Amino acid sequence: xxxxxxxxxxxxxxxxxxxxxxxxxxxxxxxxxxxxxxxxxxxxxxxxxxxxxxxxxxxxxxxxxxxxxxxxxxxxxxxxxxxxxxxxxxxxxxxxxxxxxxxxxxxxxxxxxxxxxxxxxxxxxxxxxxxxxxxxxxxxxxxxxxxxxxxxxxxxxxxxxxxxxxxxxxxxxxxxxxxxxxxxxxxxxxxxxxxxxxxxxxxxxxxxxxxxxxxxxxxxxxxxxxxxxxxxxxxxxxxxxxxxxxxxxxxxxxxxxxxxxxxxxxxxxxxxxxxxxxxxxxxxxxxxxxxxxxxxxxxxxxxxxxxxxxxxxxxxxxxxxxxxxxxxxxxxxxxxxxxxxxxxxxxxxxxxxxxxxxxxxxxxxxxxxxxxxxxxxxxxxxxxxxxxxxxxxxxxxxxxxxxxxxxxxxxxxxxxxxxxxxxxxxxxxxxxxxxxxxxxxxxxxxxxxxxxxxxxxxxxxxxxxxxxxxxxxxxxxxxxxxxxx
Amino acid sequence: xxxxxxxxxxxxxxxxxxxxxxxxxxxxxxxxxxxxxxxxxxxxxxxxxxxxxxxxxxxxxxxxxxxxxxxxxxxxxxxxxxxxxxxxxxxxxxxxxxxxxxxxxxxxxxxxxxxxxxxxxxxxxxxxxxxxxxxxxxxxxxxxxxxxxxxxxxxxxxxxxxxxxxxxxxxxxxxxxxxxxxxxxxxxxxxxxxxxxxxxxxxxxxxxxxxxxxxxxxxxxxxxxxxxxxxxxxxxxxxxxxxxxxxxxxxxxxxxxxxxxxxxxxxxxxxxxxxxxxxxxxxxxxxxxxxxxxxxxxxxxxxxxxxxxxxxxxxxxxxxxxxxxxxxxxxxxxxxxxxxxxxxxxxxxxxxxxxxxxxxxxxxxxxxxxxxxxxxxxxxxxxxxxxxxxxxxxxxxxxxxxxxxxxxxxxxxxxxxxxxxxxxxxxxxxxxxxxxxxxxxxxxxxxxxxxxxxxxxxxxxxxxxxxxxxxxxx
Numbered sequence: 001x002x003x004x005x006x007x008x009x010x011x012x013x014x015x016x017x018x019x020x021x022x023x024x025x026x027x028x029x030x031x032x033x034x035x036x037x038x039x040x041x042x043x044x045x046x047x048x049x050x051x052x053x054x055x056x057x058x059x060x061x062x063x064x065x066x067x068x069x070x071x072x073x074x075x076x077x078x079x080x081x082x083x084x085x086x087x088x089x090x091x092x093x094x095x096x097x098x099x100x101x102x103x104x105x106x107x108x109x110x111x112x113x114x115x116x117x118x119x120x121x122x123x124x125x126x127x128x129x130x131x132x133x134x135x136x137x138x139x140x141x142x143x144x145x146x147x148x149x150x151x152x153x154x155x156x157x158x159x160x161x162x163x164x165x166x167x168x169x170x171x172x173x174x175x176x177x178x179x180x181x182x183x184x185x186x187x188x189x190x191x192x193x194x195x196x197x198x199x200x201x202x203x204x205x206x207x208x209x210x211x212x213x214x215x216x217x218x219x220x221x222x223x224x225x226x227x228x229x230x231x232x233x234x235x236x237x238x239x240x241x242x243x244x245x246x247x248x249x250x251x252x253x254x255x256x257x258x259x260x261x262x263x264x265x266x267x268x269x270x271x272x273x274x275x276x277x278x279x280x281x282x283x284x285x286x287x288x289x290x291x292x293x294x295x296x297x298x299x300x301x302x303x304x305x306x307x308x309x310x311x312x313x314x315x316x317x318x319x320x321x322x323x324x325x326x327x328x329x330x331x332x333x334x335x336x337x338x339x340x341x342x343x344x345x346x347x348x349x350x351x352x353x354x355x356x357x358x359x360x361x362x363x364x365x366x367x368x369x370x371x372x373x374x375x376x377x378x379x380x381x382x383x384x385x386x387x388x389x390x391x392x393x394x395x396x397x398x399x400x401x402x403x404x405x406x407x408x409x410x411x412x413x414x415x416x417x418x419x420x421x422x423x424x425x426x427x428x429x430x431x432x433x434x435x436x437x438x439x440x441x442x443x444x445x446x447x448x449x450x451x452x453x454x455x456x457x458x459x460x461x462x463x464x465x466x467x468x469x470x471x472x473x474x475x476x477x478x479x480x481x482x483x484x485x
Numbered sequence: 486x487x488x489x490x491x492x493x494x495x496x497x498x499x500x501x502x503x504x505x506x507x508x509x510x511x512x513x514x515x516x517x518x519x520x521x522x523x524x525x526x527x528x529x530x531x532x533x534x535x536x537x538x539x540x541x542x543x544x545x546x547x548x549x550x551x552x553x554x555x556x557x558x559x560x561x562x563x564x565x566x567x568x569x570x571x572x573x574x575x576x577x578x579x580x581x582x583x584x585x586x587x588x589x590x591x592x593x594x595x596x597x598x599x600x601x602x603x604x605x606x607x608x609x610x611x612x613x614x615x616x617x618x619x620x621x622x623x624x625x626x627x628x629x630x631x632x633x634x635x636x637x638x639x640x641x642x643x644x645x646x647x648x649x650x651x652x653x654x655x656x657x658x659x660x661x662x663x664x665x666x667x668x669x670x671x672x673x674x675x676x677x678x679x680x681x682x683x684x685x686x687x688x689x690x691x692x693x694x695x696x697x698x699x700x701x702x703x704x705x706x707x708x709x710x711x712x713x714x715x716x717x718x719x720x721x722x723x724x725x726x727x728x729x730x731x732x733x734x735x736x737x738x739x740x741x742x743x744x745x746x747x748x749x750x751x752x753x754x755x756x757x758x759x760x761x762x763x764x765x766x767x768x769x770x771x772x773x774x775x776x777x778x779x780x781x782x783x784x785x786x787x788x789x790x791x792x793x794x795x796x797x798x799x800x801x802x803x804x805x806x807x808x809x810x811x812x813x814x815x816x817x818x819x820x821x822x823x824x825x826x827x828x829x830x831x832x833x834x835x836x837x838x839x840x841x842x843x844x845x846x847x848x849x850x851x852x853x854x855x856x857x858x859x860x861x862x863x864x865x866x867x868x869x870x871x872x873x874x875x876x877x878x879x880x881x882x883x884x885x886x887x888x889x890x891x892x893x894x895x896x897x898x899x900x901x902x903x904x905x906x907x908x909x910x911x912x913x914x915x916x917x918x919x920x921x922x923x924x925x926x927x928x929x930x931x932x933x934x935x936x937x938x939x940x941x942x943x944x945x946x947x948x949x950x951x952x953x954x955x956x957x958x959x
Contacts, residue, residue: 205759320572364754
């Protein structure tokens with residue numbers, strides 16, 4: 001049965017349940033399901049129980065506890081956690097224990113979340129199915145033959161299985177929203193700069209954002225509030241006040257103008273089952289009092305091409321540091337230092353990571369730089385302008401999160417372009433730096449599908465408000481149970 | 486054939502912390518003690534710009550008459566090297582903090598600057614047994630990784646090794662004056678690469694250039710340039726093609742050698758660092774930084790000549806560093822005699838400093854103490870000779886000159902009855918000199934005066950001595 005984080009927090013704070021008991025039951029559930037799901041790279045039962053006991057002691061003393069007190073939390077293995085294995089899904093970091101914690105982890109722990117483990121992911125967050133993990137693939141709790149999505153597949157899977165109510169992931173081109181859609185949970189990619197990237201292992205620096213992956217919208221609001229805000233350690237984090245998002249959750253949508261993107265609707269219309277589902281979703285929004293308007297994102301069709309220049313370019317540089325010299329796995333065996341680099345990187349990186357490093361290195365070469373990288377940045381600007389124009393006519397945009405329900409393991413792993421297309425509806429928001437989320441929207445062939453809602457920069461509250469009203473009316477996720485328990 | 490030389494000078498800024506993290510910026514510490522996750526390039530870490538480094542660079546720009554850009558950005562320079570923790574260096578590519586600028590040489594020639602940009606230094610490789618690609622082990626010290634570094638790029642306006650040396654000295658003086666760097670070439674806080682080509686004298690085109698690296702003193706810059714110019718001249722004379730390449734300076738053998746050719750040159754794949762938003766500087770802040778600049782060495786030297794009447798050479802030496810110039814002016818004020826202040830600093834003080842292995846910024850002698858000593862000589866409280874002894878004592882151990890005089894009994898004696906005793910003693914001891922004086926040799930008198938002064942340990946008033954001598958010898 002679905003149990004939300006906010007319900008747990010209330011019960012723990014009111015001493016109806018102890019944080020330790022909640023943690024034990026979450027750890028038991030994880031252990032029970034892990035053979036089928038393989039959602040975690042590292043489990044941290046002792047650390048979790050110690051934290052839970054500390055919270056219980058504080059509650060017993062009558063001390064204040066944080067906004068996420070006692071809530072079992074799954075953290076994507078991309079976030080550095082001091083003294084604990086942080087692999088980023090890569091063989092190259094299979095032995096890496098950072099001497100510091102990411103800001104997101106620090107803030108989660110400051111809010112008294114109980115971190116139960118580090119979740120599986122596509123290597124260096126490159127992938128849409130979690131199959132690019134160097135260790136093992138993760139399974140979808142709603143269809144064990146299906147992928148959980150990616151790259152934050154482990155967090156999506158464990159939250160979707162209802163073993164834990166909250167998780168955190170990262171989204172570069174859709175890596176929170178797509179797995180959230182596949183695993184029937186809420187996944188939020190905040191505005192670029194809303195959440196600190198410090199200690200979050202970089203894939204594409206100008207796109208990466210951390211965000212909540214949760215059982216419901218209220219949990220997403222609480223987690224976002226806990227992790228958002230300026231960080232002096234991240235020069236790209238923005239000093240905009242963080243509201244109490246829970247206050248902005250709505251029950252109806254009267255006076256809200258919701259834009260449907262003409263180009264996206266044309267695209268989804270080619271799949272009648274998916275089109276039918278979204279038609280129903282939009283009807284629900286209208287029934288809640290929203291006004292539906294038509295908007296256009298004329299440059300959205302260049303999203304994938306633009307993204308696959310910028311993201312690989314940045315990753316080719318970000319991943320250069322993994323050479324075996326200072327940390328991580330080193331392959332030596334004679335020869336000079338450059339042969340050590342070569343061997344380490346050749347053996348340490350998986351094929352998708354190599355593909356993107358090569359793509360990005362090429363795009364940045366002198367002679368190609370202007371034609372590729374500079375041009376892509378110009379398209380990015382045009383895309384931002386598209387959104388500015390769209391938001392002149394609407395308050396939020398509603399659209400598909402993914403073009404299909406979760407697919408079977410192995411179905412697309414030999415076809416990179418088919419895999420890249422999974423991010424068709426999510427990449428434009430990433431390129432424009434805008435906040436967007438996926439909220440459960442029902443089922444196609446009994447498999448979960450998410451509705452994407454996107455808002456102007458730093459209007460996460462508005463976006464969560466709309467999602468909350470929709471969730472409250474439809475209850476798609478709560479109505480059914482995953483196939484594992 | 487004439488030489489065309491342009492210099493790329495790297496200067497480490499003497500900020501308290503590194504360019505993009507809070508680690509201490511200090512030379513000579515135990516290896517890998519000033520490091521943190523950021524400057525080690527650990528996964529997930531991010532750079533944060535050191536504002537003081539930006540200030541130091543802008544001040545350097547103002548001092549060298551550059552145009553300081555209110556809007557600039559940082560870029561990544563990508564290449565693999567084990568002393569570079571991220572395998573890219575954060576630098577500035579097409580929008581440096583300053584452009585233009587100039588350095589004047591004594592000949593009146595102007596050396597134009599192309600740009601000054603800000604970047605981070607790399608760590609240091611220590612190769613066990615020779616070259617990196619041929620040694621068993623390489624040790625890396627990352628203390629230097631991330632130290633703020635500015636690169637000052639000149640136009641190819643220099644024609645001789647001597648001009649290059651003068652340009653470097655001038656840069657060094659300006660940067661040390663404004664306090665942005667230690668500019669110590671032997672510690673690597675000032676490093677220099679040279680671009681060299683030759684062309685037929687009187688022509689304006691540019692020949693194929695080579696870049697010379699690994700020069701670690703002003704002397705080696707001069708020697709390397711001389712060698713390289715000569716090498717290129719010989720090449721040209723023999724009808725050989727000069728290859729565009731990077732050449733290293735081998736100090737021991739006194740030759741440059743090929744390191745890599747243009748074909749092997751890196752493609753650095755520069756692109757804007759997405760971890761750092763563009764740098765926007767408030768014009769008011771820039772104006773404040775400009776206003777905070779001290780008087781620069783060239784202008785101060787001229788003022789020392791004009792206002793104090795110092796010879797140009799002395800004025801030049803005294804403005805070698807800001808500390809020395811400040812010291813001189815403090816002594817001048819305390820003694821109320823700039824010329825004497827200069828004479829003492831250029832003469833006896835310098836000699837004593839050298840003898841004790843000290844410098845003006847390390848001696849315990851305070852400017853006020855030297856000023857007081859000069860006043861004592863002028864007032865007759867002490868002889869010039871005794872003052873030398875006091876000065877030497879102050880240079881080595883400091884102290885108040887009056888106290889040293891009292892303690893050592895060096896005060897001047899003008900009492901004729903006291904001096905008469907010494908005069909008589911010397912006359913009795915030097916009958917030959919007395920005889921020559923009487924025979925008309927005036928010089929003998931000076932000898933006798935000297936002997937009397939010596940006997941009085943420099944304390945006797947020389948005028949009283951002379952008067953008594955003349956009286957006694959008729």
